Amino acid sequence: MTGGTDVPEDPRDRLAGAIPRLRAFAISLARDVTQADDLVQDTILKAWSNMDKFDPRTNLDAWLFTILRNTFYSALRKTRREVQDTDGVHAAALSEKPAHDSRLAFKDFQRAFDMLSPEHREVLILVGASGFSCEEAAEMMGVAIGTVKSRASRARKRLAEILHLAEGEGLFSGTDGPTQAVVLRAASGAR
Amino acid sequence: MTREKDEDVPKRQAMRAQIDENLKRVYTSALNEELPERFRELLSQLKAREAAKDGGKDGGRS
Numbered sequence: 001m002t003g004g005t006d007v008p009e010d011p012r013d014r015l016a017g018a019i020p021r022l023r024a025f026a027i028s029l030a031r032d033v034t035q036a037d038d039l040v041q042d043t044i045l046k047a048w049s050n051m052d053k054f055d056p057r058t059n060l061d062a063w064l065f066t067i068l069r070n071t072f073y074s075a076l077r078k079t080r081r082e083v084q085d086t087d088g089v090h091a092a093a094l095s096e097k098p099a100h101d102s103r104l105a106f107k108d109f110q111r112a113f114d115m116l117s118p119e120h121r122e123v124l125i126l127v128g129a130s131g132f133s134c135e136e137a138a139e140m141m142g143v144a145i146g147t148v149k150s151r152a153s154r155a156r157k158r159l160a161e162i163l164h165l166a167e168g169e170g171l172f173s174g175t176d177g178p179t180q181a182v183v184l185r186a187a188s189g190a191r
Numbered sequence: 192m193t194r195e196k197d198e199d200v201p202k203r204q205a206m207r208a209q210i211d212e213n214l215k216r217v218y219t220s221a222l223n224e225e226l227p228e229r230f231r232e233l234l235s236q237l238k239a240r241e242a243a244k245d246g247g248k249d250g251g252r253s
Contacts, residue, residue: 012238019230024221037227044230048237109213128211129218160206 011056015044015064021130022064028125029072031114043068062132066140069122076118112162120155127152 022043026036046067047054054063113121126137127148134152138145 012241016231016234020222020226023224023226023230024218027221027224028218033224037229040230041233044233044237106213106216109210110217113214113217124210124214125218128214156207156210159210 010051011054011060012048012051014060015047018061018064019044021061022068025065025125025130026068026072028129029069029118029122031121039068039072042071046071059136062136062140065126069140072118108163109159112159115162116155116158119151120158123148123151124155124159128156 019040023036023040026039026043027033030036030039043064047064050067054060113124116124122141123137126132126140127134132140134145134148138148141148143151
């Protein structure tokens with residue numbers, strides 16, 4: 001090949017490959033598969049028509065995630081009151097495999113994760129699970145790196161608090177005795 | 192900033208390791224969800240529309 005163009009491929013052709021990760025982020029953020037799919041659809045449409053604004057030397061995932069989270073938050077600002085009382089319902093729509101190997105029961109963790117604010121879920125998924133650096137997350141979230149770090153730390157603390165609450169409050173009423181014991185031992189870090 | 196007791200450090204590290212492990216699982220389980228057909232359809236519609244536009248440019252409208 002002797003063409004020598006800087007941009008050999010249309011970034012639009014990479015959209016299909018990015019959809020699974022984009023959707024996983026949407027599900028993690030919205031905790032509702034139907035809403036997540038609508039977000040992904042809106043994001044694909046926006047990305048398609050704004051592809052000329054994408055710098056192909058940068059990370060396509062990060063660009064798509066940014067569009068998706070901005071779409072999510074602008075919708076959330078409109079319906080913030082409605083969204084308040086929907087926690088817990090969403091995760092049930094997700095299929096999951098039984099957690100035999102994990103000390104902290106995954107179902108309990110998911111329920112605690114659902115109780116976090118979307119901002120806390122977002123920062124934890126971006127830096128804790130999907131492998132973005134704090135710098136990349138800061139750019140995507142439109143905040144300073146220090147804010148990403150302190151928000152992630154507060155979100156982890158909040159999760160730990162919710163998991164501790166399982167002890168006295170009977171918050172996770174579906175948890176059976178032995179599992180609860182495991183959760184509590186895990187939460188207190190006893191060895 | 193309050194000084195933390197030495198005994199709290201391993202506790203917090205254990206908690207943090209478990210939180211991170213579970214966060215990865217939240218993301219991975221979402222990643223393993225079967226993709227709905229609608230996204231593939233949407234992309235092929237967008238591509239078809241683009242192709243029609245390009246065709247219009249090349250050959251004029253008929």
